[in-house]
Amino acid sequence: MEFRGKVVVITGSSKGIGREIALEFSNKGAVVVVNGRNRAEVQKVEDEISNNGGISLGIAADVTKKTEVENLFRSVIDKYGKVDILINNAGGDSGSKTVEDLTEEEWDSVINRNLKSVFLCSKAVIKNFKRQKQGRIINIASQAGRAISILGGPHYAAAKAGVIGFTKHLARELVHYGVTVNSIAPGIVISGEKLKDEWNSHTEEEQNKILEDIPLKRLGTNAEIAKAVLFLASEDSSYIVGACLDVNGGRWML
Ligand SMILES: NC(=O)c1ccc[n+]([C@@H]2O[C@H](COP(=O)([O-])OP(=O)(O)OC[C@H]3O[C@@H](n4cnc5c(N)ncnc54)[C@H](O)[C@@H]3O)[C@@H](O)[C@H]2O)c1
Incomplete structure:
Protein backbone atom coordinates (compact mmCIF):
# COMPACT_ATOMS: atom_id res chain seq x y z
CA MET A 1 0.00 0.00 0.00
CA GLU A 2 1.36 3.33 -1.06
CA PHE A 3 -0.15 6.71 -0.11
CA ARG A 4 2.51 9.01 -1.54
CA GLY A 5 1.07 12.48 -2.16
CA LYS A 6 -2.26 11.67 -0.47
CA VAL A 7 -3.46 14.15 2.14
CA VAL A 8 -4.93 12.32 5.13
CA VAL A 9 -6.76 14.00 8.02
CA ILE A 10 -6.94 11.89 11.18
CA THR A 11 -9.05 13.34 13.98
CA GLY A 12 -7.89 12.59 17.53
CA SER A 13 -4.42 11.55 16.38
CA SER A 14 -2.40 13.16 19.17
CA LYS A 15 -2.35 9.81 21.00
CA GLY A 16 -3.58 6.23 21.11
CA ILE A 17 -4.99 4.52 18.03
CA GLY A 18 -5.15 7.80 16.07
CA ARG A 19 -1.45 8.46 16.59
CA GLU A 20 -0.61 4.97 15.34
CA ILE A 21 -2.79 5.52 12.26
CA ALA A 22 -0.95 8.80 11.61
CA LEU A 23 2.46 7.12 11.88
CA GLU A 24 1.41 4.24 9.59
CA PHE A 25 0.15 6.65 6.90
CA SER A 26 3.32 8.68 7.18
CA ASN A 27 5.44 5.53 6.78
CA LYS A 28 3.57 4.91 3.52
CA GLY A 29 4.35 8.38 2.17
CA ALA A 30 1.15 10.30 3.01
CA VAL A 31 0.94 13.93 4.08
CA VAL A 32 -0.60 13.59 7.53
CA VAL A 33 -2.80 16.11 9.33
CA VAL A 34 -2.62 15.45 13.06
CA ASN A 35 -5.46 16.67 15.27
CA GLY A 36 -6.40 16.71 18.94
CA ARG A 37 -7.65 19.25 21.43
CA ASN A 38 -4.32 19.83 23.15
CA ARG A 39 -1.85 21.91 21.11
CA ALA A 40 1.27 20.52 22.87
CA GLU A 41 0.19 16.89 22.32
CA VAL A 42 -0.56 17.57 18.65
CA GLN A 43 2.83 19.24 18.24
CA LYS A 44 4.58 16.17 19.72
CA VAL A 45 3.17 13.83 17.03
CA GLU A 46 3.75 16.44 14.30
CA LEU A 57 0.58 19.47 9.77
CA GLY A 58 -0.70 19.62 13.35
CA LYS A 82 -7.12 18.99 -1.14
CA VAL A 83 -8.05 16.25 1.30
CA ASP A 84 -7.94 12.67 -0.03
CA ILE A 85 -8.72 10.60 3.04
CA LEU A 86 -10.60 11.41 6.27
CA ILE A 87 -10.25 9.16 9.30
CA ASN A 88 -12.87 10.03 11.93
CA ASN A 89 -11.08 8.60 14.94
CA ALA A 90 -11.65 11.14 17.75
CA GLY A 91 -13.87 9.69 20.43
CA GLY A 92 -13.81 7.69 23.61
CA ASP A 93 -16.02 6.86 26.55
CA SER A 94 -16.48 8.40 29.97
CA GLY A 95 -16.82 5.18 31.95
CA SER A 96 -19.70 2.78 32.27
CA LYS A 97 -22.94 3.65 34.07
CA THR A 98 -26.50 2.40 34.05
CA VAL A 99 -29.07 4.37 32.09
CA GLU A 100 -30.71 5.15 35.43
CA ASP A 101 -27.55 6.86 36.73
CA LEU A 102 -26.48 8.54 33.49
CA THR A 103 -26.86 12.34 33.41
CA GLU A 104 -27.98 14.41 30.41
CA GLU A 105 -24.54 16.11 30.37
CA GLU A 106 -22.71 12.77 30.20
CA TRP A 107 -25.02 11.60 27.41
CA ASP A 108 -24.49 14.80 25.37
CA SER A 109 -20.74 14.81 25.87
CA VAL A 110 -20.21 11.21 24.67
CA ILE A 111 -22.67 11.52 21.78
CA ASN A 112 -21.00 14.74 20.63
CA ARG A 113 -17.44 13.40 20.91
CA ASN A 114 -18.15 10.11 19.11
CA LEU A 115 -21.03 10.85 16.73
CA LYS A 116 -21.54 14.57 16.13
CA SER A 117 -17.81 14.89 15.37
CA VAL A 118 -18.16 12.29 12.59
CA PHE A 119 -21.08 14.23 11.09
CA LEU A 120 -19.29 17.60 11.24
CA CYS A 121 -15.97 16.38 9.79
CA SER A 122 -17.64 14.31 7.05
CA LYS A 123 -19.82 17.27 6.07
CA ALA A 124 -16.71 19.44 5.85
CA VAL A 125 -15.07 17.26 3.15
CA ILE A 126 -18.09 16.30 1.03
CA LYS A 127 -17.90 19.23 -1.45
CA ASN A 128 -14.20 18.61 -2.09
CA PHE A 129 -14.64 14.86 -2.46
CA LYS A 130 -17.46 15.35 -4.98
CA ARG A 131 -15.39 17.84 -6.97
CA GLN A 132 -12.33 15.55 -6.91
CA LYS A 133 -14.50 12.54 -7.80
CA GLN A 134 -12.54 10.50 -5.28
CA GLY A 135 -12.11 10.21 -1.54
CA ARG A 136 -12.21 7.85 1.39
CA ILE A 137 -13.87 8.21 4.79
CA ILE A 138 -13.18 5.66 7.52
CA ASN A 139 -15.06 6.03 10.79
CA ILE A 140 -13.76 4.41 13.96
CA ALA A 141 -16.79 2.85 15.60
CA SER A 142 -16.49 0.12 18.25
CA GLN A 143 -17.70 -3.34 19.09
CA ALA A 144 -19.81 -1.39 21.60
CA GLY A 145 -21.91 -0.22 18.64
CA ARG A 146 -22.27 -3.75 17.26
CA ALA A 147 -23.44 -5.46 20.44
CA ILE A 148 -23.12 -4.00 23.95
CA SER A 149 -20.41 -1.96 25.59
CA ILE A 150 -18.11 -3.80 27.99
CA LEU A 151 -16.33 -0.71 29.36
CA GLY A 152 -18.13 2.31 27.94
CA GLY A 153 -21.79 2.30 28.99
CA PRO A 154 -25.08 2.88 27.14
CA HIS A 155 -24.28 6.36 25.81
CA TYR A 156 -21.05 5.08 24.22
CA ALA A 157 -22.85 2.05 22.73
CA ALA A 158 -25.55 4.35 21.31
CA ALA A 159 -22.99 6.76 19.84
CA LYS A 160 -20.99 4.00 18.15
CA ALA A 161 -24.13 2.28 16.80
CA GLY A 162 -24.97 5.73 15.41
CA VAL A 163 -21.56 5.91 13.72
CA ILE A 164 -22.18 2.56 11.98
CA GLY A 165 -25.63 3.67 10.78
CA PHE A 166 -24.35 7.07 9.64
CA THR A 167 -21.54 5.35 7.73
CA LYS A 168 -24.04 3.33 5.67
CA HIS A 169 -26.14 6.38 4.84
CA LEU A 170 -23.16 8.47 3.81
CA ALA A 171 -21.73 5.57 1.80
CA ARG A 172 -24.93 5.46 -0.31
CA GLU A 173 -24.89 9.24 -0.69
CA LEU A 174 -21.30 9.41 -1.98
CA VAL A 175 -20.69 6.13 -3.81
CA HIS A 176 -21.65 7.65 -7.19
CA TYR A 177 -18.88 10.23 -6.81
CA GLY A 178 -16.06 7.69 -6.53
CA VAL A 179 -15.99 8.04 -2.75
CA THR A 180 -16.17 5.10 -0.35
CA VAL A 181 -17.22 5.33 3.30
CA ASN A 182 -16.70 2.47 5.74
CA SER A 183 -16.31 1.93 9.47
CA ILE A 184 -14.16 -0.21 11.73
CA ALA A 185 -15.33 -1.70 15.01
CA PRO A 186 -12.33 -2.44 17.24
CA GLY A 187 -12.53 -4.67 20.27
CA ILE A 188 -10.70 -3.59 23.44
CA VAL A 189 -7.28 -2.09 22.74
CA ILE A 190 -4.99 -0.78 25.50
CA SER A 191 -4.33 2.27 23.36
CA GLY A 192 -2.60 4.39 26.01
CA GLU A 193 -2.50 5.39 29.67
CA LYS A 194 -6.26 6.07 29.90
CA LEU A 195 -7.23 2.59 28.71
CA LYS A 196 -4.46 1.02 30.81
CA ASP A 197 -5.96 2.65 33.95
CA GLU A 198 -9.47 1.62 32.93
CA TRP A 199 -8.33 -1.98 32.34
CA ASN A 200 -6.36 -2.06 35.62
CA SER A 201 -9.42 -0.84 37.54
CA HIS A 202 -10.89 -4.31 36.90
CA THR A 203 -9.98 -7.25 39.12
CA GLU A 204 -7.87 -10.06 37.64
CA GLU A 205 -10.96 -12.24 37.69
CA GLU A 206 -12.94 -9.67 35.66
CA GLN A 207 -10.07 -9.26 33.20
CA ASN A 208 -9.80 -13.03 32.74
CA LYS A 209 -13.53 -13.26 32.11
CA ILE A 210 -13.26 -10.62 29.35
CA LEU A 211 -10.23 -12.39 27.81
CA GLU A 212 -11.99 -15.75 28.06
CA ASP A 213 -14.75 -14.40 25.76
CA ILE A 214 -12.23 -13.44 23.06
CA PRO A 215 -11.32 -16.46 20.88
CA LEU A 216 -7.79 -15.07 20.36
CA LYS A 217 -7.49 -14.76 24.19
CA ARG A 218 -5.86 -11.34 24.09
CA LEU A 219 -6.68 -7.66 23.57
CA GLY A 220 -5.94 -5.88 20.28
CA THR A 221 -3.10 -3.48 19.54
CA ASN A 222 -3.03 0.03 18.08
CA ALA A 223 -1.09 -1.34 15.10
CA GLU A 224 -3.75 -3.97 14.34
CA ILE A 225 -6.42 -1.26 14.13
CA ALA A 226 -4.18 1.05 12.08
CA LYS A 227 -3.45 -1.68 9.52
CA ALA A 228 -7.18 -2.31 9.03
CA VAL A 229 -7.68 1.44 8.51
CA LEU A 230 -4.95 1.58 5.87
CA PHE A 231 -6.52 -1.34 4.04
CA LEU A 232 -9.90 0.44 3.86
CA ALA A 233 -8.15 3.64 2.73
CA SER A 234 -6.31 1.83 -0.07
CA GLU A 235 -7.29 0.86 -3.61
CA ASP A 236 -7.32 -2.77 -2.43
CA SER A 237 -10.71 -2.10 -0.79
CA SER A 238 -12.33 -0.54 -3.88
CA TYR A 239 -15.45 -2.79 -3.77
CA ILE A 240 -16.13 -2.31 -0.04
CA VAL A 241 -18.91 0.22 0.53
CA GLY A 242 -20.73 1.04 3.79
CA ALA A 243 -19.21 -1.95 5.59
CA CYS A 244 -18.30 -2.22 9.25
CA LEU A 245 -15.10 -4.23 9.63
CA ASP A 246 -14.85 -6.03 12.99
CA VAL A 247 -11.31 -6.09 14.38
CA ASN A 248 -11.92 -7.80 17.71
CA GLY A 249 -10.08 -11.14 17.93
CA GLY A 250 -13.34 -12.94 17.17
CA ARG A 251 -15.24 -11.56 20.20
CA TRP A 252 -18.36 -10.77 18.17
CA MET A 253 -18.92 -12.40 14.78
CA LEU A 254 -21.70 -10.40 13.16
N1 LIG B 1 -9.18 1.72 22.86
C1 LIG B 1 -10.20 0.91 22.67
O1 LIG B 1 -10.35 -0.13 23.32
C2 LIG B 1 -11.23 1.24 21.63
C3 LIG B 1 -12.14 0.26 21.26
C4 LIG B 1 -13.10 0.55 20.31
C5 LIG B 1 -13.14 1.79 19.73
N2 LIG B 1 -12.25 2.75 20.11
C6 LIG B 1 -12.35 4.06 19.48
O2 LIG B 1 -11.11 4.35 18.86
C7 LIG B 1 -10.90 5.76 18.86
C8 LIG B 1 -9.56 6.08 19.48
O3 LIG B 1 -9.56 5.56 20.81
P1 LIG B 1 -8.27 5.59 21.76
O4 LIG B 1 -8.42 4.48 22.70
O5 LIG B 1 -7.05 5.74 20.97
O6 LIG B 1 -8.58 6.95 22.57
P2 LIG B 1 -7.58 7.98 23.28
O7 LIG B 1 -8.37 8.58 24.40
O8 LIG B 1 -6.26 7.38 23.57
O9 LIG B 1 -7.39 9.07 22.13
C9 LIG B 1 -8.47 9.82 21.72
C10 LIG B 1 -7.97 10.93 20.86
O10 LIG B 1 -9.10 11.70 20.46
C11 LIG B 1 -8.86 13.06 20.78
N3 LIG B 1 -10.13 13.71 21.04
C12 LIG B 1 -11.10 13.37 21.93
N4 LIG B 1 -12.11 14.26 21.86
C13 LIG B 1 -11.78 15.16 20.90
C14 LIG B 1 -12.39 16.30 20.37
N5 LIG B 1 -13.57 16.72 20.83
N6 LIG B 1 -11.76 17.00 19.40
C15 LIG B 1 -10.55 16.58 18.92
N7 LIG B 1 -9.92 15.50 19.38
C16 LIG B 1 -10.53 14.80 20.38
C17 LIG B 1 -7.93 13.05 21.96
O11 LIG B 1 -7.22 14.27 22.06
C18 LIG B 1 -7.02 11.88 21.56
O12 LIG B 1 -6.04 12.31 20.65
C19 LIG B 1 -12.09 6.36 19.60
O13 LIG B 1 -13.08 6.75 18.69
C20 LIG B 1 -12.58 5.20 20.44
O14 LIG B 1 -13.94 5.34 20.79
C21 LIG B 1 -11.29 2.50 21.04
Missing part, protein backbone atom coordinates in the same frame (compact mmCIF):
# COMPACT_ATOMS: atom_id res chain seq x y z
CA ASP A 47 7.43 16.64 15.38
CA GLU A 48 7.73 12.85 15.62
CA ILE A 49 6.58 12.53 11.99
CA SER A 50 8.81 15.37 10.76
CA ASN A 51 11.84 13.94 12.60
CA ASN A 52 11.26 10.65 10.77
CA GLY A 53 11.31 12.47 7.42
CA GLY A 54 7.53 12.62 6.97
CA ILE A 55 5.30 15.57 6.11
CA SER A 56 2.82 16.58 8.77
CA ILE A 59 -4.00 21.39 14.00
CA ALA A 60 -5.46 21.66 17.48
CA ALA A 61 -9.25 21.76 17.20
CA ASP A 62 -12.27 20.45 19.06
CA VAL A 63 -14.09 18.36 16.45
CA THR A 64 -17.42 18.65 18.28
CA LYS A 65 -17.48 22.37 17.37
CA LYS A 66 -18.64 23.35 13.87
CA THR A 67 -16.50 26.50 13.59
CA GLU A 68 -13.33 24.72 14.72
CA VAL A 69 -13.98 21.89 12.25
CA GLU A 70 -14.54 24.37 9.40
CA ASN A 71 -11.31 26.21 10.31
CA LEU A 72 -9.40 22.91 10.45
CA PHE A 73 -10.41 21.86 6.93
CA ARG A 74 -9.94 25.40 5.56
CA SER A 75 -6.34 25.35 6.86
CA VAL A 76 -5.70 21.98 5.19
CA ILE A 77 -7.16 23.12 1.85
CA ASP A 78 -5.23 26.42 2.03
CA LYS A 79 -1.98 24.54 2.59
CA TYR A 80 -2.33 21.44 0.41
CA GLY A 81 -5.27 22.24 -1.90
Whole structure:
Protein backbone atom coordinates (compact mmCIF):
# COMPACT_ATOMS: atom_id res chain seq x y z
CA MET A 1 0.00 0.00 0.00
CA GLU A 2 1.36 3.33 -1.06
CA PHE A 3 -0.15 6.71 -0.11
CA ARG A 4 2.51 9.01 -1.54
CA GLY A 5 1.07 12.48 -2.16
CA LYS A 6 -2.26 11.67 -0.47
CA VAL A 7 -3.46 14.15 2.14
CA VAL A 8 -4.93 12.32 5.13
CA VAL A 9 -6.76 14.00 8.02
CA ILE A 10 -6.94 11.89 11.18
CA THR A 11 -9.05 13.34 13.98
CA GLY A 12 -7.89 12.59 17.53
CA SER A 13 -4.42 11.55 16.38
CA SER A 14 -2.40 13.16 19.17
CA LYS A 15 -2.35 9.81 21.00
CA GLY A 16 -3.58 6.23 21.11
CA ILE A 17 -4.99 4.52 18.03
CA GLY A 18 -5.15 7.80 16.07
CA ARG A 19 -1.45 8.46 16.59
CA GLU A 20 -0.61 4.97 15.34
CA ILE A 21 -2.79 5.52 12.26
CA ALA A 22 -0.95 8.80 11.61
CA LEU A 23 2.46 7.12 11.88
CA GLU A 24 1.41 4.24 9.59
CA PHE A 25 0.15 6.65 6.90
CA SER A 26 3.32 8.68 7.18
CA ASN A 27 5.44 5.53 6.78
CA LYS A 28 3.57 4.91 3.52
CA GLY A 29 4.35 8.38 2.17
CA ALA A 30 1.15 10.30 3.01
CA VAL A 31 0.94 13.93 4.08
CA VAL A 32 -0.60 13.59 7.53
CA VAL A 33 -2.80 16.11 9.33
CA VAL A 34 -2.62 15.45 13.06
CA ASN A 35 -5.46 16.67 15.27
CA GLY A 36 -6.40 16.71 18.94
CA ARG A 37 -7.65 19.25 21.43
CA ASN A 38 -4.32 19.83 23.15
CA ARG A 39 -1.85 21.91 21.11
CA ALA A 40 1.27 20.52 22.87
CA GLU A 41 0.19 16.89 22.32
CA VAL A 42 -0.56 17.57 18.65
CA GLN A 43 2.83 19.24 18.24
CA LYS A 44 4.58 16.17 19.72
CA VAL A 45 3.17 13.83 17.03
CA GLU A 46 3.75 16.44 14.30
CA ASP A 47 7.43 16.64 15.38
CA GLU A 48 7.73 12.85 15.62
CA ILE A 49 6.58 12.53 11.99
CA SER A 50 8.81 15.37 10.76
CA ASN A 51 11.84 13.94 12.60
CA ASN A 52 11.26 10.65 10.77
CA GLY A 53 11.31 12.47 7.42
CA GLY A 54 7.53 12.62 6.97
CA ILE A 55 5.30 15.57 6.11
CA SER A 56 2.82 16.58 8.77
CA LEU A 57 0.58 19.47 9.77
CA GLY A 58 -0.70 19.62 13.35
CA ILE A 59 -4.00 21.39 14.00
CA ALA A 60 -5.46 21.66 17.48
CA ALA A 61 -9.25 21.76 17.20
CA ASP A 62 -12.27 20.45 19.06
CA VAL A 63 -14.09 18.36 16.45
CA THR A 64 -17.42 18.65 18.28
CA LYS A 65 -17.48 22.37 17.37
CA LYS A 66 -18.64 23.35 13.87
CA THR A 67 -16.50 26.50 13.59
CA GLU A 68 -13.33 24.72 14.72
CA VAL A 69 -13.98 21.89 12.25
CA GLU A 70 -14.54 24.37 9.40
CA ASN A 71 -11.31 26.21 10.31
CA LEU A 72 -9.40 22.91 10.45
CA PHE A 73 -10.41 21.86 6.93
CA ARG A 74 -9.94 25.40 5.56
CA SER A 75 -6.34 25.35 6.86
CA VAL A 76 -5.70 21.98 5.19
CA ILE A 77 -7.16 23.12 1.85
CA ASP A 78 -5.23 26.42 2.03
CA LYS A 79 -1.98 24.54 2.59
CA TYR A 80 -2.33 21.44 0.41
CA GLY A 81 -5.27 22.24 -1.90
CA LYS A 82 -7.12 18.99 -1.14
CA VAL A 83 -8.05 16.25 1.30
CA ASP A 84 -7.94 12.67 -0.03
CA ILE A 85 -8.72 10.60 3.04
CA LEU A 86 -10.60 11.41 6.27
CA ILE A 87 -10.25 9.16 9.30
CA ASN A 88 -12.87 10.03 11.93
CA ASN A 89 -11.08 8.60 14.94
CA ALA A 90 -11.65 11.14 17.75
CA GLY A 91 -13.87 9.69 20.43
CA GLY A 92 -13.81 7.69 23.61
CA ASP A 93 -16.02 6.86 26.55
CA SER A 94 -16.48 8.40 29.97
CA GLY A 95 -16.82 5.18 31.95
CA SER A 96 -19.70 2.78 32.27
CA LYS A 97 -22.94 3.65 34.07
CA THR A 98 -26.50 2.40 34.05
CA VAL A 99 -29.07 4.37 32.09
CA GLU A 100 -30.71 5.15 35.43
CA ASP A 101 -27.55 6.86 36.73
CA LEU A 102 -26.48 8.54 33.49
CA THR A 103 -26.86 12.34 33.41
CA GLU A 104 -27.98 14.41 30.41
CA GLU A 105 -24.54 16.11 30.37
CA GLU A 106 -22.71 12.77 30.20
CA TRP A 107 -25.02 11.60 27.41
CA ASP A 108 -24.49 14.80 25.37
CA SER A 109 -20.74 14.81 25.87
CA VAL A 110 -20.21 11.21 24.67
CA ILE A 111 -22.67 11.52 21.78
CA ASN A 112 -21.00 14.74 20.63
CA ARG A 113 -17.44 13.40 20.91
CA ASN A 114 -18.15 10.11 19.11
CA LEU A 115 -21.03 10.85 16.73
CA LYS A 116 -21.54 14.57 16.13
CA SER A 117 -17.81 14.89 15.37
CA VAL A 118 -18.16 12.29 12.59
CA PHE A 119 -21.08 14.23 11.09
CA LEU A 120 -19.29 17.60 11.24
CA CYS A 121 -15.97 16.38 9.79
CA SER A 122 -17.64 14.31 7.05
CA LYS A 123 -19.82 17.27 6.07
CA ALA A 124 -16.71 19.44 5.85
CA VAL A 125 -15.07 17.26 3.15
CA ILE A 126 -18.09 16.30 1.03
CA LYS A 127 -17.90 19.23 -1.45
CA ASN A 128 -14.20 18.61 -2.09
CA PHE A 129 -14.64 14.86 -2.46
CA LYS A 130 -17.46 15.35 -4.98
CA ARG A 131 -15.39 17.84 -6.97
CA GLN A 132 -12.33 15.55 -6.91
CA LYS A 133 -14.50 12.54 -7.80
CA GLN A 134 -12.54 10.50 -5.28
CA GLY A 135 -12.11 10.21 -1.54
CA ARG A 136 -12.21 7.85 1.39
CA ILE A 137 -13.87 8.21 4.79
CA ILE A 138 -13.18 5.66 7.52
CA ASN A 139 -15.06 6.03 10.79
CA ILE A 140 -13.76 4.41 13.96
CA ALA A 141 -16.79 2.85 15.60
CA SER A 142 -16.49 0.12 18.25
CA GLN A 143 -17.70 -3.34 19.09
CA ALA A 144 -19.81 -1.39 21.60
CA GLY A 145 -21.91 -0.22 18.64
CA ARG A 146 -22.27 -3.75 17.26
CA ALA A 147 -23.44 -5.46 20.44
CA ILE A 148 -23.12 -4.00 23.95
CA SER A 149 -20.41 -1.96 25.59
CA ILE A 150 -18.11 -3.80 27.99
CA LEU A 151 -16.33 -0.71 29.36
CA GLY A 152 -18.13 2.31 27.94
CA GLY A 153 -21.79 2.30 28.99
CA PRO A 154 -25.08 2.88 27.14
CA HIS A 155 -24.28 6.36 25.81
CA TYR A 156 -21.05 5.08 24.22
CA ALA A 157 -22.85 2.05 22.73
CA ALA A 158 -25.55 4.35 21.31
CA ALA A 159 -22.99 6.76 19.84
CA LYS A 160 -20.99 4.00 18.15
CA ALA A 161 -24.13 2.28 16.80
CA GLY A 162 -24.97 5.73 15.41
CA VAL A 163 -21.56 5.91 13.72
CA ILE A 164 -22.18 2.56 11.98
CA GLY A 165 -25.63 3.67 10.78
CA PHE A 166 -24.35 7.07 9.64
CA THR A 167 -21.54 5.35 7.73
CA LYS A 168 -24.04 3.33 5.67
CA HIS A 169 -26.14 6.38 4.84
CA LEU A 170 -23.16 8.47 3.81
CA ALA A 171 -21.73 5.57 1.80
CA ARG A 172 -24.93 5.46 -0.31
CA GLU A 173 -24.89 9.24 -0.69
CA LEU A 174 -21.30 9.41 -1.98
CA VAL A 175 -20.69 6.13 -3.81
CA HIS A 176 -21.65 7.65 -7.19
CA TYR A 177 -18.88 10.23 -6.81
CA GLY A 178 -16.06 7.69 -6.53
CA VAL A 179 -15.99 8.04 -2.75
CA THR A 180 -16.17 5.10 -0.35
CA VAL A 181 -17.22 5.33 3.30
CA ASN A 182 -16.70 2.47 5.74
CA SER A 183 -16.31 1.93 9.47
CA ILE A 184 -14.16 -0.21 11.73
CA ALA A 185 -15.33 -1.70 15.01
CA PRO A 186 -12.33 -2.44 17.24
CA GLY A 187 -12.53 -4.67 20.27
CA ILE A 188 -10.70 -3.59 23.44
CA VAL A 189 -7.28 -2.09 22.74
CA ILE A 190 -4.99 -0.78 25.50
CA SER A 191 -4.33 2.27 23.36
CA GLY A 192 -2.60 4.39 26.01
CA GLU A 193 -2.50 5.39 29.67
CA LYS A 194 -6.26 6.07 29.90
CA LEU A 195 -7.23 2.59 28.71
CA LYS A 196 -4.46 1.02 30.81
CA ASP A 197 -5.96 2.65 33.95
CA GLU A 198 -9.47 1.62 32.93
CA TRP A 199 -8.33 -1.98 32.34
CA ASN A 200 -6.36 -2.06 35.62
CA SER A 201 -9.42 -0.84 37.54
CA HIS A 202 -10.89 -4.31 36.90
CA THR A 203 -9.98 -7.25 39.12
CA GLU A 204 -7.87 -10.06 37.64
CA GLU A 205 -10.96 -12.24 37.69
CA GLU A 206 -12.94 -9.67 35.66
CA GLN A 207 -10.07 -9.26 33.20
CA ASN A 208 -9.80 -13.03 32.74
CA LYS A 209 -13.53 -13.26 32.11
CA ILE A 210 -13.26 -10.62 29.35
CA LEU A 211 -10.23 -12.39 27.81
CA GLU A 212 -11.99 -15.75 28.06
CA ASP A 213 -14.75 -14.40 25.76
CA ILE A 214 -12.23 -13.44 23.06
CA PRO A 215 -11.32 -16.46 20.88
CA LEU A 216 -7.79 -15.07 20.36
CA LYS A 217 -7.49 -14.76 24.19
CA ARG A 218 -5.86 -11.34 24.09
CA LEU A 219 -6.68 -7.66 23.57
CA GLY A 220 -5.94 -5.88 20.28
CA THR A 221 -3.10 -3.48 19.54
CA ASN A 222 -3.03 0.03 18.08
CA ALA A 223 -1.09 -1.34 15.10
CA GLU A 224 -3.75 -3.97 14.34
CA ILE A 225 -6.42 -1.26 14.13
CA ALA A 226 -4.18 1.05 12.08
CA LYS A 227 -3.45 -1.68 9.52
CA ALA A 228 -7.18 -2.31 9.03
CA VAL A 229 -7.68 1.44 8.51
CA LEU A 230 -4.95 1.58 5.87
CA PHE A 231 -6.52 -1.34 4.04
CA LEU A 232 -9.90 0.44 3.86
CA ALA A 233 -8.15 3.64 2.73
CA SER A 234 -6.31 1.83 -0.07
CA GLU A 235 -7.29 0.86 -3.61
CA ASP A 236 -7.32 -2.77 -2.43
CA SER A 237 -10.71 -2.10 -0.79
CA SER A 238 -12.33 -0.54 -3.88
CA TYR A 239 -15.45 -2.79 -3.77
CA ILE A 240 -16.13 -2.31 -0.04
CA VAL A 241 -18.91 0.22 0.53
CA GLY A 242 -20.73 1.04 3.79
CA ALA A 243 -19.21 -1.95 5.59
CA CYS A 244 -18.30 -2.22 9.25
CA LEU A 245 -15.10 -4.23 9.63
CA ASP A 246 -14.85 -6.03 12.99
CA VAL A 247 -11.31 -6.09 14.38
CA ASN A 248 -11.92 -7.80 17.71
CA GLY A 249 -10.08 -11.14 17.93
CA GLY A 250 -13.34 -12.94 17.17
CA ARG A 251 -15.24 -11.56 20.20
CA TRP A 252 -18.36 -10.77 18.17
CA MET A 253 -18.92 -12.40 14.78
CA LEU A 254 -21.70 -10.40 13.16
N1 LIG B 1 -9.18 1.72 22.86
C1 LIG B 1 -10.20 0.91 22.67
O1 LIG B 1 -10.35 -0.13 23.32
C2 LIG B 1 -11.23 1.24 21.63
C3 LIG B 1 -12.14 0.26 21.26
C4 LIG B 1 -13.10 0.55 20.31
C5 LIG B 1 -13.14 1.79 19.73
N2 LIG B 1 -12.25 2.75 20.11
C6 LIG B 1 -12.35 4.06 19.48
O2 LIG B 1 -11.11 4.35 18.86
C7 LIG B 1 -10.90 5.76 18.86
C8 LIG B 1 -9.56 6.08 19.48
O3 LIG B 1 -9.56 5.56 20.81
P1 LIG B 1 -8.27 5.59 21.76
O4 LIG B 1 -8.42 4.48 22.70
O5 LIG B 1 -7.05 5.74 20.97
O6 LIG B 1 -8.58 6.95 22.57
P2 LIG B 1 -7.58 7.98 23.28
O7 LIG B 1 -8.37 8.58 24.40
O8 LIG B 1 -6.26 7.38 23.57
O9 LIG B 1 -7.39 9.07 22.13
C9 LIG B 1 -8.47 9.82 21.72
C10 LIG B 1 -7.97 10.93 20.86
O10 LIG B 1 -9.10 11.70 20.46
C11 LIG B 1 -8.86 13.06 20.78
N3 LIG B 1 -10.13 13.71 21.04
C12 LIG B 1 -11.10 13.37 21.93
N4 LIG B 1 -12.11 14.26 21.86
C13 LIG B 1 -11.78 15.16 20.90
C14 LIG B 1 -12.39 16.30 20.37
N5 LIG B 1 -13.57 16.72 20.83
N6 LIG B 1 -11.76 17.00 19.40
C15 LIG B 1 -10.55 16.58 18.92
N7 LIG B 1 -9.92 15.50 19.38
C16 LIG B 1 -10.53 14.80 20.38
C17 LIG B 1 -7.93 13.05 21.96
O11 LIG B 1 -7.22 14.27 22.06
C18 LIG B 1 -7.02 11.88 21.56
O12 LIG B 1 -6.04 12.31 20.65
C19 LIG B 1 -12.09 6.36 19.60
O13 LIG B 1 -13.08 6.75 18.69
C20 LIG B 1 -12.58 5.20 20.44
O14 LIG B 1 -13.94 5.34 20.79
C21 LIG B 1 -11.29 2.50 21.04
